[in-house]
Amino acid sequence: MNPRQPDRHGPADPRAAEAPPISRREFFAGAGVAALLGPEGEAAVADGTPEQVHLTWGADPSRSVVVSWASPAQSINPRVVLQAPGHDAALVHAVQRTYTDGMNGQTVFTYHAPLADLAPGESYRYSVTADNDARRHAPFAGGFRTAALGRFAFRWTSYGDLATPVTSWALSSPQSRHAVDAVERFEPLFHLLNGDLCYANMNPTAQPVVWADFGNNVQRSAARRPWMPCPGNHEIEFGNGEHGLDAYLTRYSLPDNGTRYPGRWYSFRVGSALFVSLAADDVIYQDSGAFHAGPGPLLPAPSTGRAPIEPGTSIYLRGYSGGEQTRWLEATLAAARRDTGIDWIIVQMHQDALSSSRDGNGCDKGIRETWLPLFDRYGVDLVLCGHDHDYERSWPVRGCRHDAGRDAASGAPVDTCQPLPVATSEPPGGVFDTRLGTIHLILGGGGTSAPLRTYGSNPATGAPQAKVITRPNRPLPGAVPGVFIKSGADALEEAVWSARRDSVSGYGIAVFDLDPGAARGRTSITMRYYHATGAEPAPAAAYQLFDTLIIAKDRRDA
Ligand SMILES: [Fe+2]
Ligand SMILES: [Fe+2]
Numbered sequence: 044m045n046p047r048q049p050d051r052h053g054p055a056d057p058r059a060a061e062a063p064p065i066s067r068r069e070f071f072a073g074a075g076v077a078a079l080l081g082p083e084g085e086a087a088v089a090d091g092t093p094e095q096v097h098l099t100w101g102a103d104p105s106r107s108v109v110v111s112w113a114s115p116a117q118s119i120n121p122r123v124v125l126q127a128p129g130h131d132a133a134l135v136h137a138v139q140r141t142y143t144d145g146m147n148g149q150t151v152f153t154y155h156a157p158l159a160d161l162a163p164g165e166s167y168r169y170s171v172t173a174d175n176d177a178r179r180h181a182p183f184a185g186g187f188r189t190a191a192l193g194r195f196a197f198r199w200t201s202y203g204d205l206a207t208p209v210t211s212w213a214l215s216s217p218q219s220r221h222a223v224d225a226v227e228r229f230e231p232l233f234h235l236l237n238g239d240l241c242y243a244n245m246n247p248t249a250q251p252v253v254w255a256d257f258g259n260n261v262q263r264s265a266a267r268r269p270w271m272p273c274p275g276n277h278e279i280e281f282g283n284g285e286h287g288l289d290a291y292l293t294r295y296s297l298p299d300n301g302t303r304y305p306g307r308w309y310s311f312r313v314g315s316a317l318f319v320s321l322a323a324d325d326v327i328y329q330d331s332g333a334f335h336a337g338p339g340p341l342l343p344a345p346s347t348g349r350a351p352i353e354p355g356t357s358i359y360l361r362g363y364s365g366g367e368q369t370r371w372l373e374a375t376l377a378a379a380r381r382d383t384g385i386d387w388i389i390v391q392m393h394q395d396a397l398s399s400s401r402d403g404n405g406c407d408k409g410i411r412e413t414w415l416p417l418f419d420r421y422g423v424d425l426v427l428c429g430h431d432h433d434y435e436r437s438w439p440v441r442g443c444r445h446d447a448g449r450d451a452a453s454g455a456p457v458d459t460c461q462p463l464p465v466a467t468s469e470p471p472g473g474v475f476d477t478r479l480g481t482i483h484l485i486l487g488g489g490g491t492s493a494p495l496r497t498y499g500s501n502p503a504t505g506a507p508q509a510k511v512i513t514r515p516n517r518p519l520p521g522a523v524p525g526v527f528i529k530s531g532a533d534a535l536e537e538a539v540w541s542a543r544r545d546s547v548s549g550y551g552i553a554v555f556d557l558d559p560g561a562a563r564g565r566t567s568i569t570m571r572y573y574h575a576t577g578a579e580p581a582p583a584a585a586y587q588l589f590d591t592l593i594i595a596k597d598r599r600d601a
Pocket of ligand 2: 239275276277393429430431
């Protein structure tokens with residue numbers, strides 16, 4: 044790997060520089076709030092100390108960034124103090140968003156301070172505080188850099204499926220701490236987090252606590268550079284809104300999409316690249332959100348007043364936007380293709396159209412039939428996913444075959460919309476031209492306790508083979524009375540589109556360097572995938588280079 048120098052923003056966790064202890068008298072005097080008397084006559088006040096601090100881009104990454112955080116209880120006068128070089132500090136008040144978890148009854152308080160009218164390509168410092176911040180004398184401090192204007196060179200990183208380092212939570216692993224450190228070592232301008240953030244829905248009686256452990260783990264990176272997420276199936280939670288996404292939507296302030304579904308999908312532009320973040324649960328066939336198998340009901344805390352969740356209940360979101368997301372996607376891609384300042388289109392989503400994982404989920408035909416034709420029509424260059432906890436790179440693909448799949452059980456023909464590769468070997472010079480086809484990357488090796496590095500193969504030929512989900516796998520009664528099961532992928536196809544698979548490690552990070560090129564010349568993106576060898580079974584901090592992909596094309600102003 045290529046670790047960089049520590050960046051200009053100071054120590055990884057600014058709060059590591061401890062403030063002197065604050066006396067209770069000082070705390071209440073500074074808080075400016077009425078102290079309540081408890082049964083022993085002791086004072087008690089809501090704790091508005093910021094935690095889980097993270098950044099996201101605003102509508103224009105060269106001009107706007109949002110600082111978001113949570114606090115254990117309601118904050119009083121939550122605010123950011125922004126410091127630009129050579130300028131007076133500016134005070135920005137934060138907006139509160141809350142929700143009450145429908146399973147354990149905990150109310151979660153989050154705060155969002157939009158920083159607007161920033162200077163392009165500039166470094167900023169900021170601090171986050173509130174009147175009832177226990178550390179208000181030395182508040183949490185972070186920093187960030189805005190995107191430059193026009194075409195410029197920049198780096199971003201990506202993975203999905205992170206979880207938390209707290210091993211008492213289902214699917215959490217200490218590797219998620221190393222994964223956050225890996226982002227910091229590569230110092231990207233921003234990071235794409237491809238869904239399945241913390242698996243709170245696998246811990247249904249403690250969802251807000253899992254989110255807090257996730258937020259405090261990513262803070263040492265996400266408070267220093269935007270982390271841009273997309274929702275995964277494990278962000279869909281019982282008790283939290285019509286689509287189970289209230290926890291996710293409350294915590295993240297994301298660019299507006301102008302539809303009835305803010306926060307689920309969005310786009311933003313950095314330099315000559317348009318990034319499009321999608322919510323694939325809207326189009327996939329797979330039922331993979333919150334699910335209670337049984338036996339016996341799942342019981343929300345009595346304070347919620349909610350009914351028990353019966354065995355066999357799942358939250359299935361396919362089609363929830365009524366096509367609104369796909370219409371937004373087509374309009375967004377069409378506008379990008381009319382803009383000769385945009386050379387590259389990068390899509391982020393959680394679930395996979397091309398994955399030959401043997402023990403994971405596999406491919407979803409819903410993405411293939413709904414969105415791949417749009418990726419073809421408008422020339423999407425890269426699709427970055429997670430969901431299967433491994434690394435796989437596809438050949439460039441365009442179009443599909445409708446007669447290449449078969450039912451996994453009966454062998455009968457099934458239309459899997461098998462993507463067609465436009466190349467099946469490394470090109471001369473090792474440089475791909477994605478004008479000919481879209482390359483899909485599975486980057487699901489964030490930091491869960493369930494890494495996967497096993498891939499399907501045709502038992503007769505040994506050639507790569509993939510599972511495909513072509514119909515809903517809703518819960519069905521299983522062999523054990525009162526216990527429900529969901530079946531896996533229903534179809535198989537030859538994975539003629541699979542170019543590279545990592546069988547060594549199920550953990551890694553992709554690092555992308557965009558070279559804008561010279562006027563009327565060529566532009567390129569170099570992707571280097573680093574994996575954590577030796578991370579199983581013990582966590583490992585070191586990440587080594589496994590795969591390099593270079594894509595290049597003429598600039599669109601050429
Ligand atoms: Fe996952
Ligand atoms: Fe997933």
